[in-house]
Amino acid sequence: MSLEQGQIESDLAKALKAIAATADLDGLKQIKIDYIGDKSPLAKANQALASVDAASRANFGKLIGSARAQVNQEFEKKSAELANVRDSQVLLTERVDVTLPGRRTLKGGLHPLTILTNEISDLFIGLGYKVAEGPELESEWLNFDALNIPADHPARTMQDTFFVQPLEAKLVLRTHTSPVQIRTMLDHKPPLYVICPGKTYRADELDATHTPVFHQVEGLVVDEGITMADLKGTLDYFAKSIFGDEVTTRLRPSFFPFTEPSAEVDIFFNGRWIEWGGCGMVNEKVLIACGVDTKKYTGFAFGMGLERTLMVKHGITDMHDIVEGDVRFTQSFGVGKK
Amino acid sequence: MKIPLSWLREYVTLPAKITAEQIAAAFVKVGFEVEGIDYQGRDLTGPVLVGKVLSIEELTGHKKPIRYVGLDLGEKKTRFVICGASNFKVNDLVVVAVPGAVLPGDFKISARQTYERLSDGMICSAKELGISDDHAGIIVLAEGKIGSDAISLLDIKDVVFDIAVNPDRGYAMSVRGLARELAGSLRCKYVDPADIKITKKLDAIKSSKAVSVKIEDKSGADAIYIRTFEKVNVKRPTPLWMQRRIEKCGMRSISLAVDITNYVMLELGQPLHAFDADLISGGLRVARANKFSKLTTLDKVERKLAPDNLLICDGKSALALAGTMGGLASEVSGKTTRIALEAAHFDPLSIARNSRFHMLSSEASRRIERNTDPVLAQVASARAGRLLIELAGAKYLGTAQAGSPIKKRKVKISIAQISKFIGYNYSTKQVKDALSLIGCKVAGGGSLLNVEVPTWRPDLISSADFSEEIARVNGYELIPARLPVGKGGAGLSALQIRKRQIATMLATQGFSEVINSPFVSQEMVDLLGFTGDRAKSFRIANPMSEEFPLLRTHLIPGLLTTLNRNIGRGGKDLAIFEIGTVFRNTTPLGKAVNPAIDKRPSAKVVSDIYAGVPKQMLFVGGAVAGEKTLSNWQGSGENFIWSDAIAKAVEIVEATGNEFEIVSSDLAPWHPGRCAELRVGGKPIAHAGELHPRVITALNLPPRTCVFAVILSELPVAKTIRAPRIWNLPATVQDVALVVKKDITADQLQRALRAGAGELLESVTLFDRYDQIGDGKVSLAFTLSFRAADRTLTADEVGRYRDAAVAQAGKECGAILRS
Secondary structure, eight states, X not given: OOOOHHHHHHHHHHHHHHHHHXXXXXXXXXXXXXXXXXXXXXXXXXXXXXXXXXHHHHHHHHHHHHHHHHHHHHHHHHHHHHHHHHHHHHHHHTOOXXXXXXXXXXXXXXXXXHHHHHHHHHHHHTTTOEEOOXXXXXXXXXXXXXXXXXXXXXXXXXXXXXXXXXXXXOEEEOSSSHHHHHHHHHHSOSSEEEEXXXXXXXXXXXOSSOOSEEEEEEEEEEETTOOHHHHHHHHHHHHHHHHOTTOEEEEEEEEETTEEEEEEEEEEETTEEEEEEXXXXXXXXXXXXXXXXXXXXXXXXXXXXXXXXXXXXXXXXXXXXXXXOOHHHHHTTTTSOX | OEEEHHHHHHHBOOOTTOOHHHHHHHHHHTTOEEEEEEEETTTOBSOEEEEEEEEEEEEOSSSSOEEEEEEESSSSSOEEEEEOOXXXXXXXXXXXXXXXXXXXXXXXXXXXXXXXXXEOSEEOBTTTTTSOSOOSSBOEESSOOTTSBHHHHTTOOEEEEEEEXXXXXXXXXXXXXXXXXXXXHHTOOBOOTTOOSHHHHHHHOOOTTSOOEEESXXXXXXXXXXXXXXXXXXXXXXXXXXXXXXXXXXXXXXXXXXXXXXXXXXXXXXXOEEEEGGGOOSOEEEEXXXXXXXXXXXXXXXXXXXXXOEEXXXXXXXXXXXXXXXXXXTOOOTTOOOEEEEEEXXXXXXXXHHHHHTTOOOHHHHHHTTOOOTTHHHHHHHHXXXXXXXXXXXXXXXXXXXXXXXXOEEEEEEHHHHHHHHXXXXXXXXXXXHHHHTTOEEEOXXXXXXXXXXXXXXXXXXXXXXXXXXXXXXXXXXXXXXXXXXXXXXXXXHHHHHHHXXXXXXXXXXXXXXXXXXXXXXXXXXXHTOOGGGGOOOBBSSOSSTTOOEEOSSSHHHHHHHHHHHHHTTOOSEEEEEEEEEEOOOSOOOOOOOOOSSSOOOHHHHHHHHHTSOOEEEEEEEEEESEEEOOBTTBOOEEOOHHHHXXXXXXXXXXXXXXXXXXXXXXTTEEEEEEEEEEETTEEEEEEEEEOHHHHHHTTXXXXXXXXXXXXXXXXXXXXXXXXXXXXXXXXXXXXXEEEETTSXXXXXXXXXXXXXXXXXXXXXXXXXXXEEETTEEEEEEEEEEOOSSSOOXXXXXXXXXXXXXXXXXXXXXXXXXX
16 A cells, blocks of 8 residues: 555545534544554554655654544544533533521530530640549538538538438538549649539529539649639630630639638629639648648639520520420530631 | 628728628638628618608508607607507607608608698608518517617618538638638738636526536537526517617527627637526426427427437426527527526537528527537627626526537648649748648648647548648639640540440531430320330439439430420421430449448448349430421422431441441331331341321320331440442343232342342442332332442343342342332
């Protein structure tokens, strides 16, 4: 077979014309067979290169190579064009209403008290504290006596305690998480940095602001050189972390048998002072009862109601919502910060 | 304590323009919470005048008695008004609001036609004037000039502060104490009302006619003064100024003698008691009740005495519950002419016990249990004596006295130590000023000060006590803020991490966390069929409600109650969970240990204290009802069934990294054929499945409600995870269908297959169950997946493993290949 330049050019032109004229993907399939496949004129010309004399082989080689590349390129281009057209037509018919809701499973969530407890725990873990926990049914000695609240002291009646039978066993539902502080001091040597979140009990009727079963978080630090300034700085940091940077705190003198000096801590939130919790320097008597060397160590302690904190933080107006277990309440909080 | 501004002003020189809010803030700053500010007379405008009743016409034929009253208001003509009260008679002095007056609540007084008469004003009750809640009748005045302004006569325009006094500040339950605090906070001049002259004069007079006194129990009181008076005119009315002050402090005016004792108590803080001296047999004694078994107190309650009750007795009987309440038999009455006035410094604990034992908290006991100023017994009784002489025309007979309180106490305090403790460097002046303001006498100028502690501050002992006073009076706002950081924090404990993981896992799987009441009824325990440890509830001695006296032994009671509450509010598809403590009275409770707190108890005592507290387990429990995937436009959803509850228990145990065995259980309150028990190390750790239909019916729960419970605290902490090797070569799978008797569980069969399949077995998955074979048999089909580290397994090789697995299943479970 001999090769002619004119023939090659004419084959090229035919191929390009056919590609240009094709209007669908099926037509392109035939074009591939006719103009690109092994039996197409340009493929055959290529096969014939071997029999061409060496002098003109290079020239013909280039010519054929370029022609085939051009056909391939045009073919791919056309192919992509037609595929696009087909897709846009076909997919159009498959169009759905994407606002139709999908299959849902139930919405879950953590109780906001859990979320808050976790948030506070993480905050203090970041400050090098441990999270200490203890029994809810507790010995009277740990709940009262060791905290310098002797029997018959008026302070003991400040808290409406649930007593458990038999009374001789002297067991109470803890009225605060302070017995965990006592256990911590009895079991470990200073320096101590702990927070004690947990459930607490007082015989208050359930109403918009009270519940007989509630939650507290208390903090205790016993170390060398601890001062009331440390207490103030810690509470300030705590308040800002929970309520936002714009919040300020103030200490107000108060009384607790287990601290001296004692204070109430208020926060300035949404334009008014709100009572947040109690605090003070750990009473020497309490440190002594726990065997802490008071010549070397001083300490501070604080305690807040978590329900109250939650109500202030999230604008909850009725305690019932927190205690009744309505799933709509829990679900609105998800699993934490959103 | 309620305290009127007018009374405070008598002892504190306040700036003329200071507002009630500024005064309240000054109290708050030094630690006295102001619970209320009552602006009496703020919304009252006159004319409100003193009138004398001239005539009373009873109008009949009405639902209630109605009077048409003629009044002399110092006007030319008699003024007539209609009045619905009947606690007054002709010639009484009353308070009359005349047209133009506006009473609290924007109640405008005008002349009006009513009950067919013209009513030209109104005779007022205390409530209508906004000065008390007393609306039993209209005010009848003991004194007053006809036609004069009753608003100023009754000293109505005043501000009454309601101040919460902390238990360590007994001294502040008085005008004396609060005025001192206010003066200290505002740095104003203060005069001590206890500085009176008459005391020594009265003390000097002794008389054999005066009632004598002995302290028989020195642990009950260390000083008592009895001052005796005769010719007391008890029928004289209490002067209006005294009556009004007593009322503003929230007490009632009773009779002149009683009012005087109350007035002095309010002013100085020292409770006093007046006995009818003619009803005392022999002398008075401070003694424990011992053989006296009964006393009827002023509130007309006959009280059974405990032997250690502290009493005031005479030679024959118990006369008063010391420091708490007087006795009815020796009460001052209209017939009384001789009075024995008692004032003592009682032991606070003894009085607290009196009060607690008889559940009788009085104005007196509340003060004494917080401790009174020991010098006041002498001073306050003199002050009251002078008032009896002046106001009741009494003649003083003499004073008997027993005991003598310690008056002066001196301590040394270090400014450096206090500054170091508070974290602020106080100057000597700041310290001296603060201590002076609270009544200390301070000497010395260096770092070590000599302080004479005032008698009314027995609470000031340690350096910390003085630190509080110095920090408080100088203001807590002076203290800087510093953030200390802990040493060696180690993050959360294993159980704390586990709690978070499980909670978050369930919450992200559609469960809503709830926190249920731990108080349970016996009825619920019986209904759920709790037996064994779960029937051993602790009982609350003083429950909120008699219906729910038990502490929960399990989470299910609370979960079911909450599930029902949600259903009651329209919830249908529900999944809830709780993580919480349960209480079981399963170990014998030791005898409680109550060591003194003056030192650390011994290791033995500490361990006894811990041993006295029962172990409390932490559970996670959940309840599900309705759909787990929700019906929607694509069709109906899928309901929760027993296996969902079981799967949840399995996932929880798996999440803790523990291996478990699962068996069928008939534990109540579950359906006896639809309850799984998960065992870890042979110990039951979880139960899950469908509730017993009886429970569902009784509690009106949705049919097929399912629950699970896992004892989180009993699951061992998993060891550090050993990472598996992940082999890349393809797995080869083999399916087998086995026929077994119905009582063989899927878990048993699976275990047998695992045991037989050899170590190249990667997983066993149940993919079909067919129970229509009959003959009490069931077919279970599993996919066994094998993989080797070093080669692609051939069908031949895997076939051998499968045969071995089937053989093992045949041996252990009687399984045969389904043909």
